[in-house]
Amino acid sequence: MKVYAQSVNFNADVKLINFLQNRLDKLETFYDKVISSDVYLKLGNTSAKENKIVEIKLNVPKDKFMVKKQCKSFEEAVDVACSSLERRLKKRKEKLRIKV
Template structure:
């Protein structure tokens, strides 16, 4: 599966990118016809010094696409939440296709 990770206005460290890449590869176990996926990592510019981390995941399958967006204080936490939500969406869609 093709996983494209894009960072907006910053450079992510290799460790974070590797974790995201490994987790996204596991998505193939829930749906076997995934065409591609894009993960966006963004910093939310807030007036305060603490910036929220935004993770958006878009996954393409034939005749459908999934999209999840989450925000938290760390990229790892945002990604985990978004990934869990995405897995639920993929599972529900697959069950509808089978039924």
Template sequence: MKVFTQSVNFKADADLIKFAEKKVSGLEKFHDKIVDVEVFLKVQKTSDKENKITEIKINIPGNELIVKKVAKTFEEGVSTGVESLKRQLGKSKEKSKEKRKDSLVS
């Protein structure tokens, strides 16, 4: 599985990129057909403390899962985004199992 990380409006340090890639790599346990993952880290220019936007996009055959989180830190955004994606991947896997079952029956 390939993981692409992009930072927008700032230069992400190596530790942050490593953290994001490690967290996202754990998603392979929940779906075995993940093609690649794109992580976008953006800083919103605002006076609000929660100005870090994390977007994670997962490409799986026939589908694309996207989650967007706004948090005080990128680490928090990545962690909550990965938790959301675990649930989405579980649902997606169930749907694909049902589709396969339906196609075998018909």
């Protein structure tokens, strides 16, 4: 799957990009028709600890899934967002199975 990552207000290091790629590649085990994903990594303007924002837009045929999560670290936010996407992909796959 192609992952387009964009970091806003900071420069993402290679470890974070590799973690992101590996975590999103695991989504293909749940739904194999994923085309690409657009990921936006943002630093919030608040002074709170949970100021890391991750937005993931997943492109699948005839649909798009959007998830936005805010956590203490980017790794945690990516993990929570991917878990949410896993549930949504499983639900979509189940709906397609029922139609056929």
